[in-house]
Amino acid sequence: MEVPGRTQNSPPKESAVFCQPCNSDGETIVAIGYCQNCNEYLCAICLKVHRKQAVSRNHIILVGDNMPKVSLPVVTPNACSEICTKHENEIVKYFCMSHDAVGCGDCMIIDHKSCKVDRIQDISLEYFNGTEHQNILKKVEQFVKDIDEIKLELQASEGNTRQAYTQAIKDVKAFKKEIIDYLNKAEREMLEMINERKKKNEMLIQELKQAESHIGRNIKEIQTKLQLQVNQANELFVEAKQVKAKLNVIDENLNRLKKDISIDVYTFQHSSSMEQMVKSCVPLGDIVDGSKQKIEQKASKHDCLVSxxxxxxxxxxxxxxxxxxxxxxxxxxxxxxxxxxxxxxxxxxxxxxxxxxxxxxxxxxxxxxxxxxxxxxxxxxxxxxxxxxxxxxxxxxxxxxxxxxxxxxxxxxxxxxxxxxxxxxxxxxxxxxxxxxxxxxxxxxxxxxxxxxxxxxxxxxxxxxxxxxxxxxxxxxxxxxxxxxxxxxxxxxxxxxxxxxxxxxxxxxxxxxxxxxxxxxxxxxxxxxxxxxxxxxxxxxxxxxxxxxxxxxxxxxxxxxxxxxxxxxxxxxxxxxxxxxxxxxxxxxxxxxx
Structure with a gap:
């Protein structure tokens, strides 16, 4: 079944007027009615809805040949149709200049008895062409520009935020690597020192072992000779006198060996600065605003590991x-x-x-x-x-x-x-x-x-x-x-x-x-x-x-x-x-x- 006013198979006549609500949705539908209050052309479906709604059921509708042939100006001194926010059954028809307020008849009687009140229909056309209206239009236009600029700035900030996040993560990881590289290097140097000390001590111990072995052989040799001559007084006397000089040398060597044999036992003493840094839980850095502060921060207290x-x-x-x-x-x-x-x-x-x-x-x-x-x-x-x-x-x-x-x-x-x-x-x-x-x-x-x-x-x-x-x-x-x-x-x-x-x-x-x-x-x-x-x-x-x-x-x-x-x-x-x-x-x- 075909809906009146919705015939789209045949092209519309050049003089046809189209439904404005539908046109705003991208549809081209021939209008069959016109609302004087809203100054708007309506197709069959939109007209039906318009007549049912409480806010517009009393509007004056023109149909057929009674419709204007062309769209009238948006602002005309037509009948008021806005419902009062305080009195739901009344229409806003009046304006109080003293209080710069609009309202229905009840509003004017209750709140504006002593005020000079005008009918909106009598002054609206003049207001449309007046300075206040033009200023409002300019201000709204500026608001539109401002919001467009804000939108662009938000888009830029969104990109900058992503970039800042990525860069901050990168910087933290890079600084962490720098610290780890520093600690690895410090560890290598410390281990080299420990290994060097170990080699030095091992060489010293080896030398002391050789000295101990040599002195031990000499002592054993003297002891053996003295034991062989124990029952022969003459030979014992000669042998004792001969080894007496050797005993003095052995005594000196033994004393020196006793002194040198005391090897220093080394221990690792950790850096107090490093220990205090760990105890104080110093953070890796700080989050600062702007590039200038960031540069200054690099020279600050947190850069304690830079050579x-x-x-x-x-x-x-x-x-x-x-x-x-x-x-x-x-x-x-x-x-x-x-x-x-x-x-x-x-x-x-x-x-x-x-x-x-x-x-x-x-x-x-x-x-x-x-x-x-x-x-x-x-x-x-x-x-x-x-x-x-x-x-x-x-x-x-x-x-x-x-x-x-x-x-x-x-x-x-x-x-x-x-x-x-x-x-x-x-x-x-x-x-x-x-x-x-x-x-x-x-x-x-x-x-x-x-x-x-x-x-x-x-x-x-x-x-x-x-x-x-x-x-x-x-x-x-x-x-x-x-x-x-x-x-x-x-x-x-x-x-x-x-x-x-x-x-x-x-x-x-x-x-x-x-x-x-x-x-x-x-x-x-x-x-x-x-x-x-x-x-x-x-x-x-x-x-x-x-x-x-x-x-x-x-x-x-x-x-x-x-x-x-x-x-x-x-x-x-x-x-x-x-x-x-x-x-x-x-x-x-x-x-x-x-």
């Missing part, structure tokens, strides 16, 4: 020839905070990572974390007056309280928050400390105290030259350390081994007094010449003068502490004396070596 050659290649800095460099003023960082009760007393400073320095402020009983890049300072108050500070690893520092015979360990979180952990009680108050192979090396005025990380004394070293010790610096990967001595008439830098033997001494006519010490990665020693026109003396590992840095420099006055960043070749100096200007007390001076 010195690799760091040189990444930064473009030459750290092999520090002795040939000169120091140039870079900047100064104000470390005095708003809540400091007095001017700062910078007793010690130490590099945590290329972008972060820790400073002890004795006057204000605190430590301060200094952000070198942003020149920002965060403060952490302490119970006692701190003097020395040493970096255990990038997440842990130790601070000394000599007056109270304590050492406080402080954990630095990834968000640069400081948390107190172990408080270590020590036998003697150490005013400066260094960390070496998971041991605390501290100094009193007249001694060097070697302690375990829990404060237990391992060894105490003293020497007639140790009269007023000011600072200590340990040589990396060795059993040597330097101390600065400031006794009356004896200003010097002293080098000792861990058995307390004096190895070398540095004195110079230009060295007025001594304070802070630092040893760079290549073994160069830096010592503060504590004077009004002070400087930094640079000396060789065997305590020979190389040069004098910052001599008569306007930024240096009584240099008290010094630290050096091997990754950036930056030198950090703290000036202090009771009578110096505040501009020196409250700042950390930064110099670039090049």
């Amino acid at each position: 010195s050659k690799e760091v040189t290649d990444q930064t473009g800095l030459d750290r092999k020839n520090i002795s040939k460099m000169d120091a140039y003023f870079d900047c100064e960082i104000n470390i005095k905070t708003q809540d400091d009760a007095s001017d700062c007393c910078i007793r010690n400073c130490a590099v945590i990572c290329p972008s972060q320095i820790i400073v002890t402020d004795a006057n204000n009983k605190c430590v301060k974390l200094v952000d070198v890049n942003n020149k920002e300072v965060s403060k952490y108050n302490l119970k006692y007056r701190p003097t020395g500070a040493a970096v255990v690893n990038p997440n842990l520092v130790a601070v000394t309280f000599p007056d109270d015979r304590k050492i406080q360990c402080l954990t630095i979180t990834t968000g640069n928050k400081i948390i107190e952990c172990d408080m270590i009680n020590v036998r003697k108050g150490c005013h400066k400390i260094a960390i070496h192979e998971y041991k605390i090396i501290g100094i009193t005025d007249i001694s060097v105290e070697i302690m375990s990380m829990n404060g237990q004394l391992i060894k105490s070293l003293s020497d007639p030259n140790m009269k007023r010790l000011m600072d200590i610096a340990v040589v990396p990967s060795s059993q040597m350390f330097y101390v600065s001595n400031s006794s009356l008439g004896y200003k010097a830098v002293l080098k000792f081994d861990f058995d307390g033997n004096l190895i070398a001494t540095y004195q110079d006519k230009d060295l007025v007094d001594v304070r802070g010490l630092e040893v760079t990665k290549d073994g160069t020693v830096l010592v503060c010449n504590w004077a009004g026109n002070g400087s930094i003396h640079m000396i060789t590992p065997d305590c020979k003068k190389m040069k004098e840095l910052l001599e008569k420099n306007q930024h240096i006055y009584c240099p008290y502490c010094v630290t050096f960043c091997n990754e950036t070749n930056k030198l950090f100096v703290g000036n202090y004396a009771s009578n110096i200007d505040k501009q020196f007390k409250n700042v950390l001076k930064v110099f670039q070596l090049r």
Whole structure:
């Protein structure tokens, strides 16, 4: 059965008007009716639905020849047909200009009694051509453009997210491989050392066995001869006199053999830095936003396994020839905070990572974390007056309280928050400390105290030259350390081994007094010449003068502490004396070596 208005076998007449709802769905159906209220042409099926719906059953429908021959403008002053949202049986017909609101008759009576009300039919055509309508159209058009742009950005972000995910996974795996390669290499080197020691001991044992066998034969031979002559007095006398000289030689050989036979039993002592890194559960890295932060992060505390050659290649800095460099003023960082009760007393400073320095402020009983890049300072108050500070690893520092015979360990979180952990009680108050192979090396005025990380004394070293010790610096990967001595008439830098033997001494006519010490990665020693026109003396590992840095420099006055960043070749100096200007007390001076 054929539905009226749905005949599609024969082509439509050129003058035919088509159903608009169907046309919006892609169908071309001849219209048989027209709704004046909706200003829309309808086919038979759409017209039937239109007459049944509650919202449109009262609309005026024109059919046949009464239909307009062409589509009328979308906006015409036709009868209102929208149902009121508050009164379901009423049609929205009125507009209140005072409240910029539309409503039905009931709405106007209830809510707009005293307002001037217009009929929508009377003003709608004028509104259509007015400014407000045009502005709305423009705003909607802009919204369409905005949403299109957002859509494109979302598509791009989706692609970037996939790319970032893939790259991050790749970087994590690459860094993991780098660490594994480093550990494999370190393992190979350690096994080679162990095998070399084993071969050396085996060769020594073989030599001792041969000596033992030779001496044993000689003793057996003498014993046999003496036994054969036991009943013959003359022969026994002659034989005894002849072997007497041999017995002295055998005695010496036996004593030497007893001494040499004590083979050193070696054990593997793991790296304290590696152990502490494992204990502190340092993450592989961090997730940062943007490429700039990512580059900076590579030079930060988490890159603890990069070799010195690799760091040189990444930064473009030459750290092999520090002795040939000169120091140039870079900047100064104000470390005095708003809540400091007095001017700062910078007793010690130490590099945590290329972008972060820790400073002890004795006057204000605190430590301060200094952000070198942003020149920002965060403060952490302490119970006692701190003097020395040493970096255990990038997440842990130790601070000394000599007056109270304590050492406080402080954990630095990834968000640069400081948390107190172990408080270590020590036998003697150490005013400066260094960390070496998971041991605390501290100094009193007249001694060097070697302690375990829990404060237990391992060894105490003293020497007639140790009269007023000011600072200590340990040589990396060795059993040597330097101390600065400031006794009356004896200003010097002293080098000792861990058995307390004096190895070398540095004195110079230009060295007025001594304070802070630092040893760079290549073994160069830096010592503060504590004077009004002070400087930094640079000396060789065997305590020979190389040069004098910052001599008569306007930024240096009584240099008290010094630290050096091997990754950036930056030198950090703290000036202090009771009578110096505040501009020196409250700042950390930064110099670039090049």
